[in-house]
Amino acid sequence: MTALPAAAADRWAQLERALLRHLPRRAVVSRRQELLTYDSDGLTLERHAPPLVVLPETTADVAAALRCCHELELPFVARGSGTGLSGGAVAEQEALLVVTSRMRRILATDLADGLITVQPGVINSWVTRAVCGDGFYYAPDPSSQVVCSIGGNVAENSGGVHCLKYGVTSNHVLGLEVVLPDGTITQLGGRFSEQPELDLRGVFIGSEGTLGIATAVTLRLSRLPGRVAVLLADFPSMEAAGEAVRMVTAAGVLPAGMEIMDNFMIRAVNDLFGREEYPPEAAAVLLIELDGRPAEVEAAVNTTNRLCREAGAGGIRQADSEADRAQLWKGRKSAFAAVGKITTTYYVQDGVVPRSVLPQVLAEIEALSRHHGLPVANVFHAGDGNLHPLILYDGREAGVESRVKELGAAILRLCVESGGSISGEHGIGSDKRCYLDWMFAADDLDTMRLVRQAFDPAQRANPGKIFPTPTSCGESLRRRQAAERSDAGLKVAATPRAAVLPGVEVY
Numbered sequence: 166m167t168a169l170p171a172a173a174a175d176r177w178a179q180l181e182r183a184l185l186r187h188l189p190r191r192a193v194v195s196r197r198q199e200l201l202t203y204d205s206d207g208l209t210l211e212r213h214a215p216p217l218v219v220l221p222e223t224t225a226d227v228a229a230a231l232r233c234c235h236e237l238e239l240p241f242v243a244r245g246s247g248t249g250l251s252g253g254a255v256a257e258q259e260a261l262l263v264v265t266s267r268m269r270r271i272l273a274t275d276l277a278d279g280l281i282t283v284q285p286g287v288i289n290s291w292v293t294r295a296v297c298g299d300g301f302y303y304a305p306d307p308s309s310q311v312v313c314s315i316g317g318n319v320a321e322n323s324g325g326v327h328c329l330k331y332g333v334t335s336n337h338v339l340g341l342e343v344v345l346p347d348g349t350i351t352q353l354g355g356r357f358s359e360q361p362e363l364d365l366r367g368v369f370i371g372s373e374g375t376l377g378i379a380t381a382v383t384l385r386l387s388r389l390p391g392r393v394a395v396l397l398a399d400f401p402s403m404e405a406a407g408e409a410v411r412m413v414t415a416a417g418v419l420p421a422g423m424e425i426m427d428n429f430m431i432r433a434v435n436d437l438f439g440r441e442e443y444p445p446e447a448a449a450v451l452l453i454e455l456d457g458r459p460a461e462v463e464a465a466v467n468t469t470n471r472l473c474r475e476a477g478a479g480g481i482r483q484a485d486s487e488a489d490r491a492q493l494w495k496g497r498k499s500a501f502a503a504v505g506k507i508t509t510t511y512y513v514q515d516g517v518v519p520r521s522v523l524p525q526v527l528a529e530i531e532a533l534s535r536h537h538g539l540p541v542a543n544v545f546h547a548g549d550g551n552l553h554p555l556i557l558y559d560g561r562e563a564g565v566e567s568r569v570k571e572l573g574a575a576i577l578r579l580c581v582e583s584g585g586s587i588s589g590e591h592g593i594g595s596d597k598r599c600y601l602d603w604m605f606a607a608d609d610l611d612t613m614r615l616v617r618q619a620f621d622p623a624q625r626a627n628p629g630k631i632f633p634t635p636t637s638c639g640e641s642l643r644r645r646q647a648a649e650r651s652d653a654g655l656k657v658a659a660t661p662r663a664a665v666l667p668g669v670e671v672y
């Protein structure tokens with residue numbers, strides 16, 4: 166962290182004094198060594214320590230902090246547990262970091278209507294823990310669910326292993342209490358899935374902290390299913406596992422979740438556990454969870470077994486008890502931690518492709534890995550085509566980070582060209598903003614910016630994130646300028662000649 170210029174340091178000192186007029190001393194962090202705690206999120210390629218951090222505990226605290234920023238014309242960045250993987254919760258520009266990790270109260274539970282309202286710092290898995298004894302659970306379950314927060318899930322519209330059948334965060338959030346960038350408190354949505362108004366709730370979810378900060382979230386709970394079965398099938402190739410996914414879904418079976426892990430991940434997980442939890446010689450394993458009414462699950466299990474065998478599965482293991490199912494899933498949930506034991510430096514992406522092209526895309530990723538000379542470990546939500554390739558590298562190697570980013574960009578370009586997306590649940594943040602124009606035209610991006618401006622006219626909420634910027638995305642700027650020149654040429658070509666040559670009539 167470099168020292169701030171005198172004028173800038175004075176502005177942050179003013180903000181600190183203003184915050185301390187509204188919040189207790191323990192809520193404001195300004196010591197340099199403590200600020201280093203917040204210099205990155207789960208994406209560690211970029212590090213930027215903030216000049217000041219505030220740790221609110223109530224909606225009123227958040228509103229007071231944002232009003233102080235508004236009055237002093239200073240930007241802010243929201244942060245939950247810091248588990249994000251796109252750099253979205255990092256103060257890349259000098260900004261107040263508003264950390265919601267102390268906002269961890271369950272505010273209300275209404276089991277009659279299947280609802281729960283929580284503060285944004287509540288950990289994802291705590292929601293299910295609070296209601297499972299009454300036969301309910303919270304469906305969105307990112308791999309980091311034991312540490313990631315509901316506020317962060319809302320910001321990124323997180324998914325998880327069960328999003329194939331049950332959807333992502335936006336399908337389970339009914340209402341939001343939000344503090345807007347000027348400190349105003351408002352309500353988006355409510356207690357019902359249908360509201361007689363514009364769906365501003367839907368606009369806010371996935372906005373990555375650029376529209377304000379959610380301080381209370383009303384969630385829809387799901388009933389525990391009558392029966393659950395988990396199958397673990399091993400395959401001689403990643404392509405065969407991808408083909409099994411295609412065949413199962415094409416047959417009309419709708420699993421709660423489908424996850425693929427390649428051989429590198431299998432061995433990493435086995436090493437982490439100290440035992441052969443998954444078949445060590447398999448090129449890939451496919452985890453499939455089936456739930457619903459007992460008869461429905463039985464039929465789905467039989468069909469899935471048959472189709473996996475047809476796709477080339479060597480062995481299929483079935484778990485029916487809660488303990489056995491949890492054991493099979495534990496390896497998948499621990500995948501990133503397992504890789505972290507092998508190497509502390511890896512870079513993960515989350516592009517999405519149609520299920521129908523999974524086998525081809527997996528083969529292409531393997532080819533890209535060889536071309537760039539960097540190993541890629543694969544673990545992903547196979548059911549909805551949400552890939553999570555982990556690029557492994559040695560951070561001590563000179564120039565390796567640029568090679569890593571080039572390979573990551575090549576994988577995302579492959580996803581887009583295959584009819585997919587550059588992100589399924591990790592968001593755009595700062596990491597992928599320069600690729601956003603691969604998916605959206607200039608008019609689309611301008612419309613998105615207008616929505617953002619309606620919430621935040623001064624552009625002080627999480628500045629510089631999501632959208633390509635001239636300073637950080639020169640290539641995006643050149644693509645836009647080239648497109649504008651092309652559009653201008655087309656307009657001239659389409660103009661009636663009478664308008665091009667005054668006085669000359671064309672018949």
